[in-house]
Amino acid sequence: MVSSGEPRAAQPGGNGAAAGVPQSASGGSERVSSRVRKQPEERRAEILTEAARIALEEGLERITLRAVADRLGVRPGLISHYFPAAEDLVAAAFVLAITGEREHLFSVSGDPLERLVVFVQRMQFEEEGFSRLWLNARHLARFTPALADAIEEQEGLDRGRLAEVIEAGCADGVFTVEDPFEACVRIFMAVDGFGSYANDPAPFEHAAYVHFVADVCEWALGLTPGTLRERVAHRYTQQADGGIL
């Protein structure tokens, strides 16, 4: 498993809880929480949310029974009680995280062009964590069929959402597109190309890189070169200045 960075940290505060010693009746003052029994759905949701958080913060391969259990203050066995196969937890956590991203990415208001601007702008400047997650999942899909399926499904949902925007724009005559789906495919490939560099230590600063998604959108949607790039940059500075949500 490629030693992978992370020099076996071992949470200091973690469950030092006797490694094997069966907790003699002596005053185990560390025994902070006695067992808490929750409703299955609640516990399940809790586990899933925590796993999704780990996926975003540390990567999908860091979703281990132990890691989730530690964060939740329960025993690893409990996690496997809800997710008998760890692999399924990983896939489910990915889906949850990506679903959340999608809600953030697609604005519900505004005309098609404005919604596209929001999409591109958020994609470029606010979703680094998700780019890393996509990269993570795309690679892991090589070994995890469940994840591969989940990816395909989420891609479909994303394309569907973007297709709506594009079709609306075509109806308005803002976009000049032969095949909306073709544009959709191209735009997401640009997004993925952009995301490929998410783990670069020193961010690549070249304008062609930074504005790649916007540029491809212009190309794919028949917009006048520069318009989208400018609107995205404008919205970005405006947001930075005004502190608008």
Place this chain on the structure above:
Amino acid sequence: MVSSGEPRAAQPGGNGAAAGVPQSASGGSERVSSRVRKQPEERRAEILTEAARIALEEGLERITLRAVADRLGVRPGLISHYFPAAEDLVAAAFVLAITGEREHLFSVSGDPLERLVVFVQRMQFEEEGFSRLWLNARHLARFTPALADAIEEQEGLDRGRLAEVIEAGCADGVFTVEDPFEACVRIFMAVDGFGSYANDPAPFEHAAYVHFVADVCEWALGLTPGTLRERVAHRYTQQADGGIL
């Protein structure tokens, strides 16, 4: 804890040789391979080549001391003798594999456009394994600084090679480009976007996907839409029919 280490898989033909018993003088006829002593450079190269092979076939995380040693018919300790940190072996194997890819990808003969056609065509149809490897490395770079550096270096070399082609094409007036480097960045981002789907179980068949790299090249290099796509397809069928190298 952790009862004992090493569940001694014991290669069937391998060293059944008593576990711990210091090889009593009896004739061990199973002793298939006596130890072979090779020149350091040779052994090192052998290890590296095998690691690169594993990287391509099974993924970078499958490069483990044991995996490499097993394939080479030596003991794991020997691998760590040459690569004290397994992480460095992984990075070096990646570099070796990618260097090989580059030599294959860039044709040395032909005019700039022809060389671009070869690049795109090989990229699309012959390099799936390398797309997976890039994806693999890009993700792992998140945890392995050595790999992140190696990636950056290899990207630079690739861009350099492509930039030569583009500049030559500009000089010939075949390409219409403001900034060759910009085009270069865009083309590789398209390549990476294309490669993002390398692990998809069912290959995506849409034309916009299949020809994405060619289409982006046309866009980035100011070529007439369709020309490159057609030439790539032509070269592909020609090659398939004639069985040309």
Place this chain on the structure above:
DNA sequence: GACTCTGTTGGTCACCTATCCAATAGGATG
């Protein structure tokens, strides 16, 4: 032939996983 250098081995260690299972205890129900 004897000696030295070092490539190579065999084995161990410490650590990390997931999975399985018996026993325990929380909380609702009768």
Place this chain on the structure above:
DNA sequence: CATCCTATTGGATAGGTGACCAACAGAGTC
């Protein structure tokens, strides 16, 4: 109140990883 269901735990098991080290043996050197 007693009873039952099951969420939860504790621990054992089996497997995999990289790192380390003393001892062995091949090959060149004197």
